[in-house]
Amino acid sequence: MNTTTIERTDHEERTAQPAATGDVPPSVQCRRRRQRRGPRRLFAGVLAMLTAATAFATTAPDVAEAASPYRQISCTRLAGSGTYSNPYRIGAITQPTIVVGCRPLTSGRGFNTRYFSFDFRRQPSAGSAVMTYYQRRNASESGVHPRISSGPWTVKNSLSARYWRSGSLEGFYHLTRDLRPGQYRVGAEKLRSPLSSLQTASYNILIVP
16 A cells, blocks of 8 residues: 655654555545545646756756746746745746746745745646745755645645655645635745754745646
């Protein structure tokens, strides 16, 4: 049976044990497995190409745009200041969008969270997701967790984000098929204590409509 590797906020990894299913009828177990795996499988198709997409981060923007099936934006080119009241503006998400090269988050109020706004113009697909991912240079760099809000309301908190890893890339993501069309804000957060980490790795943001 599959297990899932997740990351605690103190950066210790553990393995989540599958829940006992002895008292659940087989037909219900199958239905639950389909419900759990369906969106993840669709999203996995996007994640499978993340390594190739990340390679475009060091390519000239016009070349990257032509060569990649994604809309790719440099974090430094986004309008806004990254604060809650003036987030970096990604705009309408009509295709998988990657924001690359966001500078590390550091400890301290006002520095440990950066905000990005985006719009779902249509109902998100079954494989829709928002993800922060990165590549650590050393063990002292902590992870970046995404929190999604709509107006003043948090709709997906950072502690509930799912952990993902493939090779040297890792990150956290939320499935967003249950969100309605509209404007949202993703907060990229540093959760690890400054006693063990002063900053995160540089990170990217992936949004799948």
